[in-house]
Amino acid sequence: MNDAHFRNLDLNLLRVLDALLVEESATRAGAKLGLTQSAVSHALGRLRLSLGDELFVRGPSGLQPTPRAIEIGASVREALKLLEVAVSVPVFDPATSQRAFHVSASAYLCTVLMPGVVKRLQAEAPGVALRIRGVEGPLAEDLDRGKLDLVIGGFEHVAPRFTHTPLFTETGVWVIRADHPAARGEITPGALDGLSCLNISGGHEEEEARAGSRRELGLKRIARWSTDYALTSNRCMEGPVTVPDASSALVMVSRTDMAALLPRRLAKIAAQNKRAILIEPHHHPEPVLFGAVTRSGESQSGPVSWLLGVISEVAAEL
Incomplete structure (x- = not known):
């Protein structure tokens, strides 16, 4: 297969190849992938054309891989596993995590809210580090760039690209x-x-x-x-x-x-x-509403969502 063929290769075809190597049957491979037998046969035809090899021949016990299919099969399986890891979001385990969280909070919040958060982290996530910085600097920009995980405060405006979670009101x-x-x-x-x-x-x-950075970039504190x-x-x-x-x-x-x-x-x-x-x-x-601002699209099972949950629970008890 030359470079032009590779650039045009549908990665889903490699999933079909891997399934056929394991199942040795178009019907069983289709069931594994959620495809019909005819769809698998069509994909196999495209693979044969792209790779320049029969790949599978019919034998007494089902489809038998050719030497070429066996040769590339291990590499295809390894590549598919790497892709799966790359696009999968791991479930955050606070008990074993060594992650550092970066949060912006005022001295007031460090007095009334964050001690309870730190107490929870010490009990539930002993390996986690919490870096709290003040409210100065380009908060929205640092959220965008991943330099901050959370910004806690009272806000007059939060841009749609962020998510605002109410925490508590203050008088x-x-x-x-x-x-x-x-x-x-x-x-x-x-x-x-x-x-x-x-x-x-x-x-x-x-x-x-x-x-004017906070207004322009999406955060304006009260x-x-x-x-x-x-x-x-x-x-x-x-x-x-x-x-x-x-x-x-x-x-x-x-x-x-x-x-x-x-x-x-x-x-x-x-x-x-x-x-x-x-x-x-x-x-x-x-009353003034205090809340936490995060990047939109954070995984519900990810570390930032976990920390936000802890902060919300502590805030509910204030």
């Missing part, structure tokens, strides 16, 4: 330090009157305005998620200090007389540790 609550002078009496929204309010920027607006809460409250005066994220704000509030509107789950952790006092907002805007 805000005002926070002051536990020994704040305003906390000496009854804790009501009135305790915020006249206090300086700490601003949380989200930390990436300037980068988005300069590059910025200043607490703005609606702040605008609907006249209790707290906007202050001169701005920090990049909620975790920084919690540290700042715990050491000053300022107040900040923080994600409720983060604030509760501080309150449980006797570091902060929580004050309900006067108005409650819509």
Whole structure:
């Protein structure tokens, strides 16, 4: 067979050749492949033409392979197995995997969500590594290129080429330090009157305005998620200090007389540790939805889907 014949060879014909070598019958080979006896006979005719050999002759016990068929049979079977492995998606086994997962998550999520995820990984996938990076950089582009497996956050927009899986919703609550002078009496929204309010920027607006990469490439995170809460409250005066994220704000509030509107789950952790006092907002805007973004088309039995399942289960218990 010359190069031109090989380029025009239908790979399905090689499956027929392999089945005939095993079954020595066009009927049985057809049953194995889900083809009729006549379809197998037609394929054999095409093989004979392409390979320039009879390949099989009728004998007393069925179709007998020619020396040429036997010669190429082992190579064809090995090639078919390699192709099967190449196109098959292996089932992910977390107990034995040595895979490294790459996830983008904010400091807030590393405080309220990811410890539970890490605990599950240690128990169920001891050989797996988890690389968590912040929310900076070209997240969508890195998802496309496989540099990230998951991006977790609150998003205003997710491009259709990605899959967004909702995880949990979050609300805000005002926070002051536990020994704040305003906390000496009854804790009501009135305790915020006249206090300086700490601003949380989200930390990436300037980068988005300069590059626009997240909008253009398909991801736009929610910025200043607490703005609606702040605008609907006249209790707290906007202050001169701005920090990049909620975790920084919690540290700042715990050491000053300022107040900040923080994600409720983060604030509760501080309150449980006797570091902060929580004050309900006067108005409650819509909660913010946090979710995980992955590449569309991930195998349901693959590693990313498994990790997403773990994250979803942990989030459901928050």
